Amino acid sequence: MLRLRNHLFSGVRAAFPPPHHHPFSITTPATSPARFAAEEYLVATCGLTPAQAAKASKGLAHLKSPANPDAVLSFLTGAGFAKEDIAAGVARFPMLLCCKVDKTLTPRFAQILSIGLSPAQISRITSIVPQIFVAPSMIHRIQFYLSSLGTFDLLHVALKRYPYLLGQKLEVVKPNMALLLQCGLTASDVAVFAKLLTRKPKLAKEIVACAEKLGVPRNTGMFKRALRAVQCFGHDSIGAKMDLLKATLGCSEAELALAVRRAPQILTISEGNLSRTLKFLKVDVGLKLQYILLRPPILGYSMQRRLVPRHYFINILKAKGLVKENISFYNAVCISEKKFFQKFIDPHRETIPGLANAYATACAGKIPHGIKM
Structure with missing residues (x-):
């Protein structure tokens, strides 16, 4: 244990060097020690933001000097912890700075090393759960x-x-x-x-059962999306969410059930976003409700970053006769950004100068004026 401690502290004294006194310095009469400024210390020495320090300093009000926090920082730095991980850990659990190096940090660190984690991995965990040392x-x-x-x-x-x-x-x-x-x-x-x-095992079983009641069977790719939706709203609130969706979409219960089975994630869309997206798809794009309900993932795409830009540029290409009039809007929006470029942007760069830049501008939320249909 002594060898481990010496190893950890070797080479780290430079990070927190002791004060150097000039041999000819004149001593002054002893004065009462200054009170430990925890908030200032957390910002200047630990790297916390002022807001984080204001909150964390409350747990350090009992400290009279930086001696123990300095020792903790020296240990963690010597153990190979990243500065940003130390800062995050202290912000989450300020009492980490009050731990005793010999009695707490050294044996706990050795114990965690013994289960197979590297110092860098322990550092990453400490940034999230610094309580592992206590x-x-x-x-x-x-x-x-x-x-x-x-x-x-x-x-x-x-x-x-x-x-x-x-x-x-x-x-x-x-x-x-x-x-x-x-x-x-x-x-x-x-x-x-x-x-x-x-969660309590009984509640976990109820959540799983609720996901199955949505019509999404286990052992399918959609089941985890159904689980996420149920967990998001609570198994006892899904019924109310289904009623709200049915009213917003203006569809039958059977139509909604089919849409949810195909895309359980639509349950997590807010009423406001759903209404705006539905209006855009029906009014601007000209899609029928049946078309949308048979392709429910379309309701979950971002209007600003995907639906509006792609609709705008598909219309440009249609106006110039570069794509078919009956092109599937869903097929155009469900493909990845890379595939959309390869299929709709790259082949027409020479025909329509500035097309790629204009599309990037549109995805950033601003429809460009330099490209005309």
């Missing part, structure tokens, strides 16, 4: 997630999605994880549903 049970949970998810990157994704994941008992998490895997979700999918893992 809660030994979290280290055991990290080991479980590494084993269950398979990679550190997926664990990192899960923690970014839901930092409180390490605070939940594994007795709750394990049955929920098994349930999601039974539904056909992969380890990557499970990482995205980190919050669902922490």
Whole structure:
């Protein structure tokens, strides 16, 4: 343990050098020590923003000097932690600066290293869940997630999605994880549903059942989208959301049910956005409601970044006879940006000078005036 401590502190004294006294300096009479300015310290030394420091400093009001925070920063820097990770960790958990290096940080760091994480990986986790140094049970949970998810990157994704994941008992998490895997979700999918893992198992089962009631069967690609929609609104609110969608779209219950099965994500669209998109598609583009309902993903695309620019430029190409009049609008908007360029922009660069730049301008939210239909 002593060897580990000496290794961690070697080479880091330069980052926090001790004050140097000139040999001929004149000593002055002792004065009462200045009060530790925690807020200023957090900004100047730890790299927090003034807003973060104002909030975090409340947890450090009892400190009378920067001695212990300096020691903590020296340890973390010497252990290979990135400055931005340290700043994020301190902002989330200011009491990290109050930890004892010998009694807490050194043994916890060694314990986390022993489960297979590198210093850089521990640094990344600390930026999200700095409490790992004061809660030994979290280290055991990290080991479980590494084993269950398979990679550190997926664990990192899960923690970014839901930092409180390490605070939940594994007795709750394990049955929920098994349930999601039974539904056909992969380890990557499970990482995205980190919050669902922490729900009471009974509630998790109700959420899964509600997703199935939407008509989306398990073990399909759409099921995770249905789960996300149910989790977003709560299984007890989906009925009200369905009624709102039906009224906004002006369709029958059967038509809505089919649309939701094909694109469960439309449940997450706000009423305002849905109304605006529907009006644009029906009035400006001239699509029939039946056409839209049979292709519900179209309702989820951004009007500013996709629907409006592509409609505008498809019309330019139609006016110049460069594409067929009966081209499918849905096929034109559902393809990726790269494929849209390859199919509709690149072949006509010479025919219509400035077409590519004009399209980029349109996607940024401003329809250009230099290109005319």
